[in-house]
Amino acid sequence: MPETVELHPVIAHRWSPRAFTDERIEPQVLRSLFEAARWSASCFNEQPWRFVIATKDQPEEFQKLLDVLVPANQQWASQAWVLGVTVGKTTFTHNGKPNRYGLHDAGAALASLATQASSLGLQAHGMGGFHHDKAREDFGIPEDYELGAAFAVGYVDPGEVPPATRTRKPLEELVFGTEWGKAAL
């Protein structure tokens, strides 16, 4: 067998582009992205993820989302059809106790959204670079919700390809046996 087993195409083809076309994402396609997020796994099935979003069909709301991004992200993300931020609930709804998996599970939900996007010829690009306090205030995000990532979704500009510099650490530095730092694979 080859050294590296093939990834499923929807995973292998996912990446984070910085150039989108202004092609409309049809409402039912958009909905399917959040359906993918919705069916993610979460601790105690709390489903702590929430999404604040706007599309280019809503210029005023879209601008509000654009306004919370840092300038370097505004530049390219302004092209995308959808902008959003993810939010993770920090408490369990059934007993009010702290849930340390709020952001963890919101991250998982965003990954599922990105996979579904990739399967439909779209790409989602997550961003840490946005003004969390401004987003909380502008969108009325309650105190028991933690800000996650901003994200842009759209059809990728045909001239845009994954950068040759797209790199990852080797598995040997990421997957250990029960002794920390000792490669398991």
Add this chain to the structure above:
Amino acid sequence: MPETVELHPVIAHRWSPRAFTDERIEPQVLRSLFEAARWSASCFNEQPWRFVIATKDQPEEFQKLLDVLVPANQQWASQAWVLGVTVGKTTFTHNGKPNRYGLHDAGAALASLATQASSLGLQAHGMGGFHHDKAREDFGIPEDYELGAAFAVGYVDPGEVPPATRTRKPLEELVFGTEWGKAAL
């Protein structure tokens, strides 16, 4: 168009079973699960995710992982071929500053792993119920890494089907416009 657009099968077929067969996961298949995690998106491409794992080929290490789970999870997870815990680095490697996306991105990586598993007829089941302090001590997890989720991966017992009670909140409670609580879809 139908009310709910179809999810990609690798997402639609992912679930969290509690009954696995003891069928071996071939090393290259196992490796592909972590390849999927490896190519996840992360803030500044930090790749904060780490995995501590053991398979049934390594009875001693497998037992160590089983020992950190709470009894209710030990019962069913003992059948799985692989057990593991995810870990998220809490600082950026390039400047040592805090990275608030450690667990967020580890959650995303685990979701990618689960998607790849689902595409191969396997399932991954994440667990919050494990002893974090014991895991940190037993596996020598450094201070600047935060414990994420435990997880089991295996081939699903053919008699096991997704529970009829598998439920999620409606999209209307999860996806908002720029006004919190006001449904966007």
